[in-house]
Amino acid sequence: MRWAPDARGRLERAAIELFAEQGYAATTVPQITARAGLTTRTFFRHFADKREVVFGGDEIPENAARLILAAPSGLAPMAVLRTVLHRVSAEFFASDRAETGAWRAMILANDELRDRDARKRADMVRASRAAFLERGQPPLEATVLAELGVLAFQVALDEWAAGSDDRSMDAVVDEVLATIARQAQDRAER
Amino acid sequence: MRWAPDARGRLERAAIELFAEQGYAATTVPQITARAGLTTRTFFRHFADKREVVFGGDEIPENAARLILAAPSGLAPMAVLRTVLHRVSAEFFASDRAETGAWRAMILANDELRDRDARKRADMVRASRAAFLERGQPPLEATVLAELGVLAFQVALDEWAAGSDDRSMDAVVDEVLATIARQAQDRAER
Numbered sequence: 001m002r003w004a005p006d007a008r009g010r011l012e013r014a015a016i017e018l019f020a021e022q023g024y025a026a027t028t029v030p031q032i033t034a035r036a037g038l039t040t041r042t043f044f045r046h047f048a049d050k051r052e053v054v055f056g057g058d059e060i061p062e063n064a065a066r067l068i069l070a071a072p073s074g075l076a077p078m079a080v081l082r083t084v085l086h087r088v089s090a091e092f093f094a095s096d097r098a099e100t101g102a103w104r105a106m107i108l109a110n111d112e113l114r115d116r117d118a119r120k121r122a123d124m125v126r127a128s129r130a131a132f133l134e135r136g137q138p139p140l141e142a143t144v145l146a147e148l149g150v151l152a153f154q155v156a157l158d159e160w161a162a163g164s165d166d167r168s169m170d171a172v173v174d175e176v177l178a179t180i181a182r183q184a185q186d187r188a189e190r
Numbered sequence: 191m192r193w194a195p196d197a198r199g200r201l202e203r204a205a206i207e208l209f210a211e212q213g214y215a216a217t218t219v220p221q222i223t224a225r226a227g228l229t230t231r232t233f234f235r236h237f238a239d240k241r242e243v244v245f246g247g248d249e250i251p252e253n254a255a256r257l258i259l260a261a262p263s264g265l266a267p268m269a270v271l272r273t274v275l276h277r278v279s280a281e282f283f284a285s286d287r288a289e290t291g292a293w294r295a296m297i298l299a300n301d302e303l304r305d306r307d308a309r310k311r312a313d314m315v316r317a318s319r320a321a322f323l324e325r326g327q328p329p330l331e332a333t334v335l336a337e338l339g340v341l342a343f344q345v346a347l348d349e350w351a352a353g354s355d356d357r358s359m360d361a362v363v364d365e366v367l368a369t370i371a372r373q374a375q376d377r378a379e380r
Contacts, residue, residue, distance in 0.1 A: 118308030147341045184374035
């Protein structure tokens with residue numbers, strides 16, 4: 001989420017700053033556009049409403065599906081997920097952990113944003129499932145893999161954003177995937 | 191969801207019938223209470239609004255947490271999940287698959303209900319995570335187990351409700367848990 005010279009990036013940056021300074025509920029679209037030095041008309045060309053600035057547009061599920069389809073065909077499913085999650089973390093979360101942490105904390109503190117976040121997660125599962133079906137996985141396997149991938153992404157993101165050590169998002173992704181593999185082992189006794 | 195002589199059960203039953211007959215959006219609270227032979231005042235003693243009839247009250251996350259805590263202490267985590275999910279399916283879904291299928295289809299077809307369903311899922315993860323922490327799991331393990339449990343429940347419920355064979359919900363739960371265990375294995379090639 002680095003500062004970008006384009007209108008969209010400026011609006012996102014201004015919104016995140018204002019949400020951090022005065023809270024999500026107290027921030028209005030005109031305040032965001034004033035801070036960004038742009039018009040409200042420009043705002044609504046990029047985002048349906050204030051809430052959508054927080055969620056970065058509708059292209060994320062499609063991007064996830066595209067990355068799943070682009071992974072080498074010989075990879076085992078969990079290796080596909082690892083490859084995709086490393087790509088995603090490089091694209092989106094390489095920059096600023098404190099900013100990502102503030103953004104996640106804001107979402108988790110607000111019921112309306114939590115609902116939207118939960119729906120976004122469901123949309124990501126849906127898009128990822130379609131991609132795994134296209135890779136030839138049977139329906140139940142495709143559903144489980146899509147759910148595991150989105151689960152790993154969300155858990156890793158929250159772990160990384162809340163953490164105080166200097167691990168990379170990739171290291172956290174690997175730890176979460178290893179924890180899933182270990183915990184999901186099906187045996188009777190611990 | 192068998193017919194129950196109590197007010198709450200009668201209201202749920204009337205609501206589900208009306209939602210099936212004329213759709214969720216077109217159904218009003220007075221229609222529900224007229225069908226149930228009860229007053230709107232009684233309705234609002236049991237449910238905050240029309241939407242909450244669909245989701246069966248707020249006690250489900252607490253029930254899940256209680257069942258996790260009640261599982262024998264020597265069980266491996268996935269065996270805890272299996273035990274809990276068998277108990278849940280016996281309590282809630284032993285009766286009528288067609289009715290459950292209609293109910294799930296209604297939720298998935300309506301954005302407002304999908305949002306609420308997604309939030310309920312997040313609440314179940316939260317409550318289950320607290321229970322796994324109380325069972326002595328470290329934080330990341332507790333998060334992953336709670337997510338896997340809720341994932342398995344949701345996937346099994348949708349699989350079972352949409353299926354046309356006569357498998358029990360327990361058999362579907364076992365298949366979903368086995369699929370998770372198999373898919374989550376961490377290896378490089380398939």
